[in-house]
Amino acid sequence: MKPYASYKPSGVSWLGGDIPSQWLSKRIKHVTAMRSGEGITAEAIDESGTYPVYGGNGIRGFTVEKTHSGEFVLVGRQGALCGNVHYVVGDFWASEHAVVSTLYAGDNPRWATYMLEFMNLGQYSLAAAQPGLAVDTIQQLKLPVPPPDEQQVITDYLDVETVRIDTLIHEKDELIGLLKEARASVIDRAVQPRQTKAAPLKRYVKGIATGPFGSALHSEDYVSGGAFLINPTHIVLGKLAPDADVSLSNETARALSVYRFKAGDIVVGRRGEMGRCAVVPDDGEAYYCGTGCLMLFPDTSKVVPSYLAMVISSTPSKDWLSLESVGSTMENLNSEILARLPCFIPCIDEQIFLLEQIQTEIAAFDNLLTYVHDEITLLKELRAATIADAVLGRVDVRTAPKQ
Template sequence: MSSFVTPKKWLTVPLEDVILRIVGGGTPSKSKPEYYQGEIPWMSVKDMNKHVLQDTVDHISQAAVDNSSTNVIPAEIPIIATRMGLGKIVIADFDSAINQDLKALFLPTEVHRDYFVYWYRSVAQKIERMGTGTTVKGIRLEVLKGLEFALPPLAEQRVIADKLDTLLAQVENTKARLEHISQILKRFRQSVLAAAVSGRLTEGWRSGDNPERNFKNLGEAGVEVKTGPFGSALHKSDYVNGGIPVINPMHISEGTIKPSESMTISHQKYTSLEAWHLRKGDVVVGRRGEMGRASVVESDEPQLCGTGSMILRVGEDALPKYLEIILRSPTAVSYFNSDSVGSTMVNLNQKIIKNFEVYFPSLSEQTEIVRRIDQLFAHADRTEQQVNNALAHVNNLTQSILAKAFRGELTEQWRKDNPALISEENSAEALLERIKAERAAAKPVKKTRKKAPS
């Protein structure tokens, strides 16, 4: 039984009935580097991150094409992934060779290409579910050929493709605007942090009693710094599942600590590393890799400072939360990136942190800065949540529009207004007969072996 609920004027047929031929590809020998120094685009699944391609990551030589099973596919032919990236389909505006995980689908004259591409996108999730394999999922050609294809008259195919061009372009524009808001919010948070650690955020608040801004380095402000365990203190082999969390840079994001269940140590090992126990009120900061990862420890639960992190503790004249704000600010990130050591990875040490000079006001002003940032960030978080909810709706909207299109709902009125374009010689039945004739004509003629003369 068909899974499509299609209009009476449409047909539902196996996909193989509307494909002239399917052409696969291959990978030239990796042992010959010269094969990958040519000008011919060579497409693989990693290129299928767009609907229309202007180029491929890899390029090969003519010798690579001649000496491998790859095939050069003409421009504008739909290309699908049959292993990894199931459900993806692209159009390239250039001739391209393809690898063995891709297939080119050559269509008959009277199957509108854009209609076909949109239909394939509408069943992408179904194709993904049909994939088999333990580590990498693939789909067999026999399964692919058996997919049910919604075949309307050709004129209606064109109308559907045009409508989807318009509607989905509007969806993409909406999505782009929403994603732009997320970037604006990110810049907003950074600008607030920068204003905080320069004294500009509370300029009006302190103007009466103490209008001057006081700067000092973190060492002068009484900040203590301790580098996480290294060398023989903590090995990778010490990690267990379900133990006491070890906090490394990867576990610190946007001022929060998110421990990992897989990166923990036993209670016995934790006890032996008492010097690196994290206490409530400590500020843990990533000392290598991406700068700006810092968070106040808010929990009394046992946690250990990891090898890639540092513990910072403030004196009586500072708030831990204000220190976190300092370390997350673009001012600190810029300073750490320029003064850190290491040729391959940014790496902080105690001297760099203690020498960092920043606006360090009174406790009352620090409290006001923290209050204002909490308020502003809470507003930004609410806005971001609304944006994310809207993005989820927009992403669902694409599949909803595609589903409506291939149930015939987008062209219901058009069929009523154009009966001559969907009947008799323009009907889906007549169209299918012409496709069958084209498929038959496209089949290669089998060579017969001549009998040897007697």
């Protein structure tokens, strides 16, 4: 594709640079009317119904009444995915956690969806604990606006290209699922019952402790570049994957010293996916237990920590923990339940033999999974760049080869 014939200064502070000469710079309020949706009680929302209910993070469920009918762009006003954008056509209920954007005559809702998605509106949220968008602030932002006929061409082009990329991402996600199943089968085979009898996990550990309560640690306490805090999301494929932005200052770390892991301890996620765990490595880093995890202290005279972690993460253990866990909306594990987990643990020598036997296979699967994850990251970057090039006029999509 070729660039436009001529460009001019954009006049858009967050964008800088130039835009095609025939495009305009407008405030969002001159392109679309934005208004928060209507309140709705949880009791009025069901798993099925006549009309979808859109909240801050997309569809929440269904209800029997509607607030809107037509073609709109919805922006999440509150929630973890604050600023996310949805193109909606038809009848629906928009809750107070969604901002309904009604495009003025001549402007294309699909084009606006791509434009607002590129703008990453979540960066303008006002609060950290419960992110929220201020409609008045968003409406004052400027954006580059092409003529209506070009909006349609841009939309048609992006509809094709994003579907192509999204399909590839979906295929990669399915491949990851298959690889994880195959990896799990290797672990299950290694820890399947042999001559040993089942015994509760508590016989193989010196203790189990729960991470700090919410009152002892808040998200506002997180700093960047401090001591790593481990929550369930930081446990990936049996290894720690800490986030430098979710860490503790020296002062907070001292106050929570009792929750610092030692090398060889096991961290177990107690929320969400059951059986998620990892052995704390001896790599010189400081790791602390987060509120969503349990601390497990293996008795190394009876069990190799990495073997015990493998037992906990096996399919039979996951199934047992899911059945025993508490919580209606999210599975929740406590130390008492984990202590009762039935474990088939052979002698130390056999544990070491089994670990050595599957080490190569597990490493091969982990390498494949890392490779596919990297491919997905590149595809997502390609998707974002494709949208940016089109909605910012870096390329003239009218010169694209016909699909």
